[in-house]
Amino acid sequence: xxxxxxxxxxxxxxxxxxxxxxxxxxxxxxxxxxxxxFIFNVGIENFLFAKKxxxxxxxxxxxxxxxASLWVTAGAMIMGAPLGVAGAVFLVEFTPxxxxxxxxxxxxxxxxxPSVVYGFIGVMVLAPLIRSHLGGPGxxxxxxxxxxxxxxxxxxxxxxxxxxxAVPNSYREGSFALxxxxxxxxRMVVLKAARSGIVASIILGMGRAIGETMxxxxxxxxxxxxxxxxxxxxxxxxxNIALEMGYATGxxxxxxxxxxxxxxxxxxxxxxxASAMVKxxxxxxx
Amino acid sequence: xxxxSWLSRxxxxxxxxxxxAFSLTGCGKSKSSITLAGSTAFQPFAxxxxxxxxxxxxxxxxxxxxxxxxxxxQAALSGAADIGMADLVNLPPEAEGLRxxxxxxxxxxxxxxxxxxxxxxxxxQVRGIFDGTIKDWKQVxxxxxxxxxxxxxxxxxxxxxxxxxxxxxxxxxxxxxxxSNGTIRxxxxxxxxxxxxxSHGLLxxxxxxxxxxxxxxxxxxxxxxxxxxxRPIFLLTRSEPKGDLAGFIDYMLSPDAQKILQxxxxxxxK
Numbered sequence: 001x002x003x004x005x006x007x008x009x010x011x012x013x014x015x016x017x018x019x020x021x022x023x024x025x026x027x028x029x030x031x032x033x034x035x036x037x038f039i040f041n042v043g044i045e046n047f048l049f050a051k052k053x054x055x056x057x058x059x060x061x062x063x064x065x066x067x068a069s070l071w072v073t074a075g076a077m078i079m080g081a082p083l084g085v086a087g088a089v090f091l092v093e094f095t096p097x098x099x100x101x102x103x104x105x106x107x108x109x110x111x112x113x114p115s116v117v118y119g120f121i122g123v124m125v126l127a128p129l130i131r132s133h134l135g136g137p138g139x140x141x142x143x144x145x146x147x148x149x150x151x152x153x154x155x156x157x158x159x160x161x162x163x164x165x166a167v168p169n170s171y172r173e174g175s176f177a178l179x180x181x182x183x184x185x186x187r188m189v190v191l192k193a194a195r196s197g198i199v200a201s202i203i204l205g206m207g208r209a210i211g212e213t214m215x216x217x218x219x220x221x222x223x224x225x226x227x228x229x230x231x232x233x234x235x236x237x238x239x240n241i242a243l244e245m246g247y248a249t250g251x252x253x254x255x256x257x258x259x260x261x262x263x264x265x266x267x268x269x270x271x272x273x274a275s276a277m278v279k280x281x282x283x284x285x286x
Numbered sequence: 287x288x289x290x291s292w293l294s295r296x297x298x299x300x301x302x303x304x305x306x307a308f309s310l311t312g313c314g315k316s317k318s319s320i321t322l323a324g325s326t327a328f329q330p331f332a333x334x335x336x337x338x339x340x341x342x343x344x345x346x347x348x349x350x351x352x353x354x355x356x357x358x359x360q361a362a363l364s365g366a367a368d369i370g371m372a373d374l375v376n377l378p379p380e381a382e383g384l385r386x387x388x389x390x391x392x393x394x395x396x397x398x399x400x401x402x403x404x405x406x407x408x409x410x411q412v413r414g415i416f417d418g419t420i421k422d423w424k425q426v427x428x429x430x431x432x433x434x435x436x437x438x439x440x441x442x443x444x445x446x447x448x449x450x451x452x453x454x455x456x457x458x459x460x461x462x463x464x465x466s467n468g469t470i471r472x473x474x475x476x477x478x479x480x481x482x483x484x485s486h487g488l489l490x491x492x493x494x495x496x497x498x499x500x501x502x503x504x505x506x507x508x509x510x511x512x513x514x515x516x517r518p519i520f521l522l523t524r525s526e527p528k529g530d531l532a533g534f535i536d537y538m539l540s541p542d543a544q545k546i547l548q549x550x551x552x553x554x555x556k
Contacts, residue, residue, distance in 0.1 A: 055440065244439065244440065
């Protein structure tokens, strides 16, 4: 009797996990179905590499948006990744466990702040600061990068802490036994051992930064042009979809789905590149 | 505790919770509901009128959404909203099959930061600024500084009307785009070099309205036809409104409601 009960549990769990994966697959297929015909229709050069986005005139070039997304994400990573990893290292290696027990849940709480709140602070505080001290309209690549950098900090710190804590203490003890200082141990032993987890945290942070829509619409300015400096206004791929999806019809709507396809592909490329990098360095160990 | 009974208790609670949730959704159904969607210029006023209407008529639930005039037209066409709100000079061809009623008229004001020295512009200057040929405030009577152009997204009724009346305007690529009248107001209020346009009803003291060709945006000038940046606000429905829908539209056209709109800065439909 218990054996048949187990079979049912197995089937139920299979159904649940399959429905989750199935849902994701259906979303991917829907986006591809709506967006790919457009790309074949209009042609890759007129879509990916053209600079003018004017749906009324039939021009659907998203190059400015691609450049904007990449630039804003790169800025966010420059700001968020080193700070996040350094913060995680500090919290695990250089503070007592009691401090960590208080701080880690607080950081995870920060991850729950809605992005519109970050956007609001960006508009009210950050953009005017940038405008008065650095020039330009204030609503710029720099503002978006700073806000996104702060938004990905909880993700990066949290997962890096888990990765660093997972390094067995025997590694640290062995290193101390060989006469290394704490910083040398961290730099040469712990970080290398925790590398795949830290890279994973950075990838997740990057995914969140590329996909962020609300905060970016509020602070990036949404001008459709290729930025020449960090103080220029830009429109990212996500902002473009969100601003125009409500009223787009026909070819315009398909173009927005095609933008979704591009986002999909960009994120998949980033993820595979990052995991390939992890596999190389680790020499297939993990 | 016996693991089997713990699990079955959990399942029992979950089922009870789901049943309770489903039965509570029935409670909302005794009211009829009306949704409006579209013009962000009219949205705050629609919300005000909706609140007053719900006080008089508690059996009806009215919700108001924004999204821009193009969203209003699409929502009315597809049935996603009962009433689409659009503030456009002319309704576009896709709105042909819809029933429309003018609820108010509204002026578009060109606004700048209160510290800006410019007090007024000609129509040509406005065109030059918005298409990027005029780049500096000193060319039009302000202090020397680059002009930050702020505009709405392409589906906005305010933007479509503005560009249609000014004529021949291709918005500069450097323009900052915001997604509602309210965010344009905030952007201009926070940037001393910004210029934007928004609905006259949304003016407040954080921004300054400019005169166009020497004419200020007031109801009198609009009635005389001397201030040209005006457009009607349409309420669009898929078919002839009946029942509660007709009741709400009649309320919005009633003298009481039109008085409320007039004191808020709009111009009554008549």
